[in-house]
Amino acid sequence: MRKIDIFDTTLRDGEQSAGINLNTAEKIEIARQLERFGATIIESGFPAASPGDFDAVQRIAGTVKNSIVTGLARSVESDISRAWEALKGGEQPHVHIFIATSPIHMEHKLMKTPEQVMETAIASVKYAKKFFPLVQWSAEDASRSDPEFLVRIIRKVIEAGATTINLPDTVGYATPAEYGAMFKYVTDNVIGIENVKLSAHCHNDLGMATANTLAAIENGATQVEGTINGIGERAGNVALEEIAVALHIRKQIYEIETGIQLKEIKRTSQLVSQLTGSLIQPNKAVVGKNAFAHESGIHQDGMLKNPLTYEIITPELIGDASTQLVLGKHSGRHAFKDRAIKMGFELSDEKLNQAFVEFKKLADSKKEIVEDDLFVLLTDQQINDKEVPVYELESVQVHYGTANIPTATASAYKPDGELIRDSATGAGSVEAIFNSLERLVAGKVHILDYRVTSIGKGRDALGEAVINMTYNGETVTGRDVAQDVLEATAKAYLNAVNRQLVKAGQKISVAAG
Ligand SMILES: CC(=O)SCCNC(=O)CCNC(=O)[C@H](O)C(C)(C)COP(=O)(O)OP(=O)(O)OC[C@H]1O[C@@H](n2cnc3c(N)ncnc32)[C@H](O)[C@@H]1OP(=O)(O)O
Numbered sequence: 001m002r003k004i005d006i007f008d009t010t011l012r013d014g015e016q017s018a019g020i021n022l023n024t025a026e027k028i029e030i031a032r033q034l035e036r037f038g039a040t041i042i043e044s045g046f047p048a049a050s051p052g053d054f055d056a057v058q059r060i061a062g063t064v065k066n067s068i069v070t071g072l073a074r075s076v077e078s079d080i081s082r083a084w085e086a087l088k089g090g091e092q093p094h095v096h097i098f099i100a101t102s103p104i105h106m107e108h109k110l111m112k113t114p115e116q117v118m119e120t121a122i123a124s125v126k127y128a129k130k131f132f133p134l135v136q137w138s139a140e141d142a143s144r145s146d147p148e149f150l151v152r153i154i155r156k157v158i159e160a161g162a163t164t165i166n167l168p169d170t171v172g173y174a175t176p177a178e179y180g181a182m183f184k185y186v187t188d189n190v191i192g193i194e195n196v197k198l199s200a201h202c203h204n205d206l207g208m209a210t211a212n213t214l215a216a217i218e219n220g221a222t223q224v225e226g227t228i229n230g231i232g233e234r235a236g237n238v239a240l241e242e243i244a245v246a247l248h249i250r251k252q253i254y255e256i257e258t259g260i261q262l263k264e265i266k267r268t269s270q271l272v273s274q275l276t277g278s279l280i281q282p283n284k285a286v287v288g289k290n291a292f293a294h295e296s297g298i299h300q301d302g303m304l305k306n307p308l309t310y311e312i313i314t315p316e317l318i319g320d321a322s323t324q325l326v327l328g329k330h331s332g333r334h335a336f337k338d339r340a341i342k343m344g345f346e347l348s349d350e351k352l353n354q355a356f357v358e359f360k361k362l363a364d365s366k367k368e369i370v371e372d373d374l375f376v377l378l379t380d381q382q383i384n385d386k387e388v389p390v391y392e393l394e395s396v397q398v399h400y401g402t403a404n405i406p407t408a409t410a411s412a413y414k415p416d417g418e419l420i421r422d423s424a425t426g427a428g429s430v431e432a433i434f435n436s437l438e439r440l441v442a443g444k445v446h447i448l449d450y451r452v453t454s455i456g457k458g459r460d461a462l463g464e465a466v467i468n469m470t471y472n473g474e475t476v477t478g479r480d481v482a483q484d485v486l487e488a489t490a491k492a493y494l495n496a497v498n499r500q501l502v503k504a505g506q507k508i509s510v511a512a513g
């Protein structure tokens with residue numbers, strides 16, 4: 001296996017993303033995690049950019065031991081001297097100098113001729129070599145540069161002492177074929193290129209950063225640069241987690257070692273996202289929240305029969321939680337049954353089919369069905385089928401008058417079938433009902449929320465009551481509908497109690513099973 005170096009620039013090019021600004025403590029935290037992640041080189045900032053960047057680079061160089069720490073500098077002596085001040089305390093001082101080599105950048109930005117750029121590049125590498133044993137030289141906008149000029153300038157900077165040559169696709173313009181061809185051309189035409197590292201640095205403006213980086217590797221790159229989660233200027237840099245996982249999953253093709261601890265990927269990605277405030281798109285390869293979520297019935301059925309049908313990467317590989325079979329309107333019976341069993345329900349195929357019909361109706365109106373929804377659905381199924389002994393309201397009577405204390409009398413069948421009755425007063429009719437029912441159900445009830453709404457229009461609309469309560473310390477919601485809101489209230493109260501009884505029964509049967 002060939003080994004390539006991973007150069008992480010989350011703290012430099014990544015921080016160049018609009019809206020990201022990390023303080024020194026945050027940068028140190030990320031640098032420590034990048035060390036655990038296994039980055040060969042950590043580009044920790046641009047020391048000449050600001051006192052804050054200088055401080056962060058200096059402190060990271062003094063902290064990180066297992067990765068080489070570098071900083072960026074323009075091809076000017078003051079930038080390089082500043083970089084030396086910040087990096088000299090590191091284990092292996094390394095500097096990254098750049099200058100643009102494309103006609104558009106040389107003429108319109110640097111306002112230099114190619115020969116002046118050549119002289120500046122050579123002089124800056126020679127100057128850097130007075131201090132740094134490791135000098136990386138980058139031809140900014142290499143992919144839009146004249147290949148002949150590129151070869152000439154690379155030869156000269158290697159002679160001047162550069163230890164790494166980086167060929168960035170600065171504006172994400174190259175196609176994989178073009179980017180790969182540039183690496184081949186440089187490898188074939190620069191004498192002594194085998195004595196230095198040859199690096200790829202891709203931006204994602206056309207969404208080709210990962211493909212371009214792999215093309216560079218196929219054509220001789222020995223180092224790749226990128227950021228965690230692909231953050232960076234404009235559309236960002238190549239996402240290092242994508243490269244590391246692609247090289248691992250397709251190792252028969254690439255036969256490349258990176259030294260990256262794949263199990264640290266999820267943790268590193270989360271840390272960078274949290275500290276930068278840069279959210280990860282849900283469908284982002286490898287680290288997106290949906291990267292291991294399967295929603296459709298046919299996929300879920302395949303996953304249950306053999307995960308290899310739809311999963312080329314396991315979440316465990318990158319230190320993520322396990323695969324999720326998300327239940328939604330595209331799910332099928334296999335996944336529904338699997339989840340019901342995992343939740344402890346033992347339903348006959350017929351009952352399961354009935355519950356599945358209800359589930360599909362619910363899924364049409366809700367984006368994602370969470371476990372609480374399933375509990376409600378499946379316990380209602382059991383309650384309605386009287387599979388589990390529960391309370392059943394026989395009647396409720398309320399005495400209310402503006403000059404009287406409201407009193408309610410409720411009677412209900414207990415789970416063992418005995419009919420019981422009790423009365424209680426309250427500040428209003430509803431509280432009187434709650435108090436009378438609490439005397440009937442064996443347990444402590446605390447009402448958290450109570451709402452009544454009408455279903456449909458008109459004077460004869462049905463009333464729906466929803467009660468959120470704790471019953472014996474467990475939070476549960478009950479719901480029912482009746483012509484009269486007070487009757488709906490009493491039924492919703494017992495519905496909540498019954499759900500909790502079923503839920504507790506499920507937990508016992510799961511624990512016992
Ligand atoms: C492709 C990349 O990612 S390159 C890195 C980009 N990162 C950054 O720019 C972040 C940090 N930058 C900064 O803080 C500032 O730009 C500084 C401190 C470096 C310079 O600030 P200023 O002196 O105010 O210059 P400003 O940024 O406006 O312009 C850049 C100058 O550097 C010159 N320059 C650009 N690249 C290089 C280079 N590689 N080598 C030498 N000079 C360069 C430009 O031609 C311009 O020079 P001019 O002032 O003679 O016209």
Ligand SMILES: CC(C)C(=O)C(=O)O
Nearest residue numbers: 098138140141168170
């Ligand atoms: C500084 C250089 C390497 C860079 O970030 C780029 O060209 O994209």
Ligand SMILES: [Mg+2]
Nearest residue numbers: 013168170201
């Ligand atoms: Mg860049």
